[in-house]
Amino acid sequence: xxxxxxxxxxxxxxxxxxxxxxxxxxxxxxxxxxxxxxxxxxxxxxxxxxxxxxxxxxxxxxxxxxxxxxxxxxxxxxxxxxxxxxxxxxxxxxxxxxxxxxxxxxxxxxxxxxxxxxxxxxxxxxxxxxxxxxxxxxxxxxxxxxxxxxxxxxxxxxxxxxxxxxxxxxxxxxxxxxxxxxxxxxxxxxxxxxxxxxxxxxxxxxxxxxxxxxxxxxxxxxxxxxxxxxxxxxxxxxxxxxxxxxxxxxxxxxxxxxxxxxxxxxxxxxxxxxxxxxxxxxxxxxxxxxxxxxxxxxxxxxxxxxxxxxxxxxxxxxxxxxxxxxxxxxxxxxxxxxxxxxxxxxxxxxxxxxxxxxxxxxxxxxxxxxxxxxxxxxxxxxxxxxxxxxxxxxxxxxxxxxxxxxxxxxxxxxxxxxx
Amino acid sequence: xxxxxxxxxxxxxxxxxxxxxxxxxxxxxxxxxxxxxxxxxxxxxxxxxxxxxxxxxxxxxxxxxxxxxxxxxxxxxxxxxxxxxxxxxxxxxxxxxxxxxxxxxxxxxxxxxxxxxxxxxxxxxxxxxxxxxxxxxxxxxxxxxxxxxxxxxxxxxxxxxxxxxxxxxxxxxxxxxxxxxxxxxxxxxxxxxxxxxxxxxxxxxxxxxxxxxxxxxxxxxxxxxxxxxxxxxxxxxxxxxxxxxxxxxxxxxxxxxxxxxxxxxxxxxxxxxxxxxxxxxxxxxxxxxxxx
Numbered sequence: 054x055x056x057x058x059x060x061x062x063x064x065x066x067x068x069x070x071x072x073x074x075x076x077x078x079x080x081x082x083x084x085x086x087x088x089x090x091x092x093x094x095x096x097x098x099x100x101x102x103x104x105x106x107x108x109x110x111x112x113x114x115x116x117x118x119x120x121x122x123x124x125x126x127x128x129x130x131x132x133x134x135x136x137x138x139x140x141x142x143x144x145x146x147x148x149x150x151x152x153x154x155x156x157x158x159x160x161x162x163x164x165x166x167x168x169x170x171x172x173x174x175x176x177x178x179x180x181x182x183x184x185x186x187x188x189x190x191x192x193x194x195x196x197x198x199x200x201x202x203x204x205x206x207x208x209x210x211x212x213x214x215x216x217x218x219x220x221x222x223x224x225x226x227x228x229x230x231x232x233x234x235x236x237x238x239x240x241x242x243x244x245x246x247x248x249x250x251x252x253x254x255x256x257x258x259x260x261x262x263x264x265x266x267x268x269x270x271x272x273x274x275x276x277x278x279x280x281x282x283x284x285x286x287x288x289x290x291x292x293x294x295x296x297x298x299x300x301x302x303x304x305x306x307x308x309x310x311x312x313x314x315x316x317x318x319x320x321x322x323x324x325x326x327x328x329x330x331x332x333x334x335x336x337x338x339x340x341x342x343x344x345x346x347x348x349x350x351x352x353x354x355x356x357x358x359x360x361x362x363x364x365x366x367x368x369x370x371x372x373x374x375x376x377x378x379x380x381x382x383x384x385x386x387x388x389x390x391x392x393x394x395x396x397x398x399x400x401x402x403x404x405x406x407x408x409x410x411x412x413x414x415x416x417x418x419x420x421x422x423x424x425x426x427x428x429x430x431x432x433x434x435x436x437x438x439x440x441x442x443x444x445x446x447x448x449x450x451x452x453x454x455x456x457x458x459x460x461x462x463x464x465x466x467x468x469x470x471x472x
Numbered sequence: 473x474x475x476x477x478x479x480x481x482x483x484x485x486x487x488x489x490x491x492x493x494x495x496x497x498x499x500x501x502x503x504x505x506x507x508x509x510x511x512x513x514x515x516x517x518x519x520x521x522x523x524x525x526x527x528x529x530x531x532x533x534x535x536x537x538x539x540x541x542x543x544x545x546x547x548x549x550x551x552x553x554x555x556x557x558x559x560x561x562x563x564x565x566x567x568x569x570x571x572x573x574x575x576x577x578x579x580x581x582x583x584x585x586x587x588x589x590x591x592x593x594x595x596x597x598x599x600x601x602x603x604x605x606x607x608x609x610x611x612x613x614x615x616x617x618x619x620x621x622x623x624x625x626x627x628x629x630x631x632x633x634x635x636x637x638x639x640x641x642x643x644x645x646x647x648x649x650x651x652x653x654x655x656x657x658x659x660x661x662x663x664x665x666x667x668x669x670x671x672x673x674x675x676x677x678x679x680x681x682x683x684x685x686x687x688x689x690x691x692x693x694x695x696x697x698x699x700x701x702x703x704x705x706x707x708x709x710x711x712x713x714x715x716x717x718x719x720x721x722x723x724x725x726x727x728x729x730x731x732x733x734x735x736x737x738x739x740x741x742x743x744x745x746x747x748x749x750x751x752x753x754x755x756x757x758x759x760x761x762x763x764x
Binding site: 300442447 | 517518519520594597598600601602603604617619620621622623624711712713714715716718726729730731732
């Protein structure tokens with residue numbers, strides 16, 4: 054009898070455990086990063102902490118392709134099947150808008166933490182990037198672009214390493230000196246170098262009016278932006294932008310090249326990959342300089358920092374049977390210790406004001422944080438799904454192959470907006 | 473009346489054996505084609521509800537410069553088919569003569585086929601880049617670099633040559649050698665006695681004898697160019713620089729899976745389907761002519 058009772062108790066316990074046990078599946082395009090500043094280690098740590106805080110919950114973190122097109126194709130397949138992960142990573146902006154009808158509105162779940170996030174990040178994570186619309190994802194990072202430089206190479210070329218060449222004249226003179234010293238002035242990462250440079254240029258040309266490019270109140274034929282485009286063409290034509298990098302198969306190769314001392318300047322990112330931490334850890338924290346854009350004499354704005362309120366974030370999928378738990382996971386990793394763990398390991402800038410800061414031993418981070426006070430929106434995520442692909446193909450034609458004149462490029466770039 | 477309906481004449485057995493194949497054909501060929509045609513009249517992003525928009529996708533397509541660029545680029549690839557055919561045939565004819573160590577050459581030339589398009593695309597993207605192995609050699613010899621992948625005219629021709637000529641060479645050799653092995657040796661012996669040169673034997677004995685194989689090879693290459701280049705282009709150039717290697721097939725992928733305009737992408741697919749259907753009809757006609 055005793056054995057029967059014990060047996061029944063054991064079976065009941067098993068049944069109860071299986072009822073409580075829940076599996077949370079997370080799809081992620083960053084999880085395959087296993088390098089020193091890669092995302093996988095902090096994500097694993099956060100998953101473990103979440104499972105510890107929620108006994109009976111198992112987080113299955115799936116590394117999906119890092120390539121945007123492939124990743125969203127998989128999300129598209131999941132949406133077609135109406136089945137897939139509970140939580141998925143997204144790029145706020147066009148990508149979130151594209152999948153908005155299969156992503157849960159997070160508003161009811163995040164009332165207690167919403168105030169921790171910057172307004173810019175909440176705006177970017179909201180439907181159609183409009184404040185007041187449903188919040189679709191919670192951001193893990195904020196993003197932006199700017200120009201990193203290797204101070205040792207500046208010194209070697211006879212330049213003042215503590216003085217960033219922010220004006221167009223200084224920038225050209227610096228490139229010429231670097232080239233004369235046998236140093237690659239700007240390490241190129243495919244067309245992304247052009248793309249990122251133009252984003253920086255747009256922020257610096259239009260200042261707080263960048264969004265006007267999409268409502269028609271601003272045009273790409275603004276004289277300062279046009280001057281930036283012509284300036285960029287000069288950099289390519291003079292060979293200051295390393296031409297070899299345009300045919301480099303992987304953008305990461307160029308990041309590695311700059312980090313290994315393969316050039317004096319690099320148009321890089323603020324979060325994700327190719328950021329201040331990755332370069333500082335390789336080149337030496339005191340050896341990395343930064344400035345957000347090239348300034349032009351006629352420009353109304355100077356030193357404007359292009360900024361996406363949110364770079365990447367997590368959303369909860371509508372087909373999830375564990376939406377509440379999934380929302381708790383999203384909150385866990387983007388706030389408090391979760392956000393700090395991710396930011397400190399990867400160098401990503403957190404849009405969560407309660408988690409931001411830290412890493413005081415990186416001078417370049419302080420510099421970036423200063424420029425962020427002049428943060429202006431990035432126009433690329435305001436476009437349609439695939440806008441960046443179309444825009445980059447135009448950049449290819451104007452700056453890589455030389456098929457388009459500056460005027461044709463501006464005209465066609467403007468036409469894309471109208472799409 | 474000698475004619476009897478198939479079922480009365482043959483019984484149920486052939487139909488039972490055919491059913492699995494027909495079911496697969498219906499599920500994986502006929503259904504997708506029909507659905508693709510229907511989808512081409514809709515606005516759909518690959519999931520969720522469809523919106524019927526009639527011919528709007530086709531009107532957009534006709535006015536879309538990217539579409540015409542893709543047709544032009546696909547046409548440029550087609551121009552490599554004669555070169556592929558002549559070169560493969562010629563090498564096969566040399567190998568048939570029995571060059572010393574020809575089995576080794578044949579094996580080496582077949583390696584690209586074993587590796588597949590994805591791997592070959594990745595290998596050539598590394599090999600042809602400006603700071604890649606080939607350019608290092610060119611720079612060492614000439615002092616300058618050839619921008620294979622970032623000069624439009626070179627990029628499209630690199631894709632055309634590598635895909636249509638180089639990557640098909642191994643399979644083509646095996647195929648043509650097999651066809652040539654079927655030629656009666658006495659014809660060659662007669663040509664030899666008559667003092668025919670290698671070229672005359674090739675033109676008047678070999679090629680006429682493997683004519684059907686050549687015709688099939690041309691049709692096969694057309695299908696490859698229209699519908700099997702995607703993986704190679706995606707891994708080598710991603711359709712770039714700009715739209716230089718942006719083919720019809722690649723455009724379908726970009727519209728459907730990068731921009732999520734699945735309805736619009738389906739309209740492009742219908743055009744591709746029509747091209748492939750025309751090629752298939754040509755192939756069937758060729759086969760019928762041979763049967764006669």
